[in-house]
Amino acid sequence: MIEHLIINLLVILVPLIALQFVLFEKNKDVKWPKASFLFNIINAGVLLVCMSFPIPFADGIFFDLRYVPLAISFLYGGVIPGCLTAGLLIIYRLYLGGDGLVTAVFFALLTGWVFLAQHKSYHMLPIRKKLGRVSFILFGITLSNLIFLYFYLYFTGGVNWDASKTSVYTFYPVVQAGAVIAVVSLIERIRYALNLQLQQSEMLHSVGQLAASVTHEVRNPMAVARGFMQIFQKEKYIPEDKKIFLTMMIEEIDRAQTIISDYLSLVKTNTSKIERLNVTELLSSLKGVMYPFALLKGVELVQKGEEEVYVFGDQGKLKQILMNIIKNAIEATPQGGMVTLSTVKGNREIEIHISDTGIGMGREQLRMLGNPFFSTKSTGTGLGLMASYRMAAEMNGRIEAESEMGKGTYFKIIFPE
Numbered sequence: 001m002i003e004h005l006i007i008n009l010l011v012i013l014v015p016l017i018a019l020q021f022v023l024f025e026k027n028k029d030v031k032w033p034k035a036s037f038l039f040n041i042i043n044a045g046v047l048l049v050c051m052s053f054p055i056p057f058a059d060g061i062f063f064d065l066r067y068v069p070l071a072i073s074f075l076y077g078g079v080i081p082g083c084l085t086a087g088l089l090i091i092y093r094l095y096l097g098g099d100g101l102v103t104a105v106f107f108a109l110l111t112g113w114v115f116l117a118q119h120k121s122y123h124m125l126p127i128r129k130k131l132g133r134v135s136f137i138l139f140g141i142t143l144s145n146l147i148f149l150y151f152y153l154y155f156t157g158g159v160n161w162d163a164s165k166t167s168v169y170t171f172y173p174v175v176q177a178g179a180v181i182a183v184v185s186l187i188e189r190i191r192y193a194l195n196l197q198l199q200q201s202e203m204l205h206s207v208g209q210l211a212a213s214v215t216h217e218v219r220n221p222m223a224v225a226r227g228f229m230q231i232f233q234k235e236k237y238i239p240e241d242k243k244i245f246l247t248m249m250i251e252e253i254d255r256a257q258t259i260i261s262d263y264l265s266l267v268k269t270n271t272s273k274i275e276r277l278n279v280t281e282l283l284s285s286l287k288g289v290m291y292p293f294a295l296l297k298g299v300e301l302v303q304k305g306e307e308e309v310y311v312f313g314d315q316g317k318l319k320q321i322l323m324n325i326i327k328n329a330i331e332a333t334p335q336g337g338m339v340t341l342s343t344v345k346g347n348r349e350i351e352i353h354i355s356d357t358g359i360g361m362g363r364e365q366l367r368m369l370g371n372p373f374f375s376t377k378s379t380g381t382g383l384g385l386m387a388s389y390r391m392a393a394e395m396n397g398r399i400e401a402e403s404e405m406g407k408g409t410y411f412k413i414i415f416p417e
């Protein structure tokens with residue numbers, strides 16, 4: 001009896017694995033209907049296995065966890081797969097034959113009907129209520145099934161009730177409810193985690209698109225202004241000693257244009273090109289880019305280590321990761337402080353260190369790093385580090401941070417060599 005129970009319990013966990021694949025594929029833009037078809041087929045298979053290895057209850061009467069895949073079918077597969085699974089259950093039960101056929105068909109229909117009625121409202125519920133509801137339904141159904149069976153046996157007297165096993169059988173509704181709680185909570189957890197991931201990547205995508213369209217809109221008026229300045233440069237009534245200002249204005253606009261196109265190129269890193277990157281060179285070019293910002297804040301930006309180190313990855317991504325972290329470091333550092341960039345060649349790993357002598361972070365704050373919208377700045381977006389963590393992971397790397405309140409912060413970006 002116990003073996004059969006274990007087979008049942010194990011087998012109902014199979015769709016979870018299938019679900020992982022389904023959702024994983026969904027992320028990878030594989031057509032959703034195909035994947036959900038697979039999920040339903042597997043669910044139906046689970047139902048058949050559950051029913052083929054039932055737990056013997058009395059002569060010709062078996063119990064199994066068939067209601068769990070049935071419930072999952074209705075709640076996570078949809079109405080049509082649910083009805084098909086219920087139909088399959090009844091047909092297979094008829095095929096298996098034996099006593100208690102009428103009871104079995106009746107309870108299959110009842111369960112199907114109850115879950116059909118639940119189908120819509122169920123997904124609005126918070127996880128706890130979902131668990132409460134499905135386990136309550138299954139507990140109720142199995143308990144009434146047991147009671148029904150007891151009276152059936154009592155009145156027909158066809159099969160002997162093994163009184164010594166009564167206590168074991170009463171556990172059955174509990175097992176059923178427990179099994180459905182386990183399955184549903186795991187499914188919900190997986191769905192939650194994957195949904196979060198999906199939302200994050202969607203958000204990143206739209207942030208990128210917004211930035212691209214805004215910069216595009218900013219460029220046009222700047223080009224118009226630059227054009228008029230060039231015209232004024234040729235005007236005779238403007239004294240030569242004033243024209244120098246026009247030249248300066250044009251130069252500044254050009255500088256703004258290059259900054260914008262630099263940022264635009266950062267945003268548009270959808271296509272990743274893997275190549276061997278010279279980290280030392282990249283750091284010194286980034287130091288150049290960030291220098292004006294550091295100067296404005298009164299922070300010294302220094303690079304240590306002359307040795308050239310290389311990593312494999314996408315240049316745009318690595319640039320963006322470093323830029324985000326360096327920018328944060330400069331922002332966190334009060335006037336007169338220092339931000340240091342360095343590289344360390346470890347054992348099969350390359351570490352890029354960015355340290356600052358800034359305000360630092362507490363433990364709780366460190367834990368929140370990389371969460372979307374976590375920002376302690378009035379004008380912060382809380383997206384920089386999230387994007388950096390993601391991109392580092394895409395390059396098989398990771399980011400670690402150590403910090404002490406009031407002393408400073410140490411970021412390590414670690415990549416395989």
Ligand code: ADP
Pocket residue numbers: 324328329332356358359360361369370374375376377379380381382383384385386409
């Ligand atoms: P944002 O810069 O827009 O606030 P980020 O994702 O780049 O968003 O950073 C999230 C938060 O992490 C910051 O608001 C800040 O509180 C904290 N942080 C990041 N880097 C540092 C640092 N070097 N020193 C202190 N705090 C930091």
Ligand code: MG
Pocket residue numbers: 324327328384385
């Ligand atoms: Mg930032």
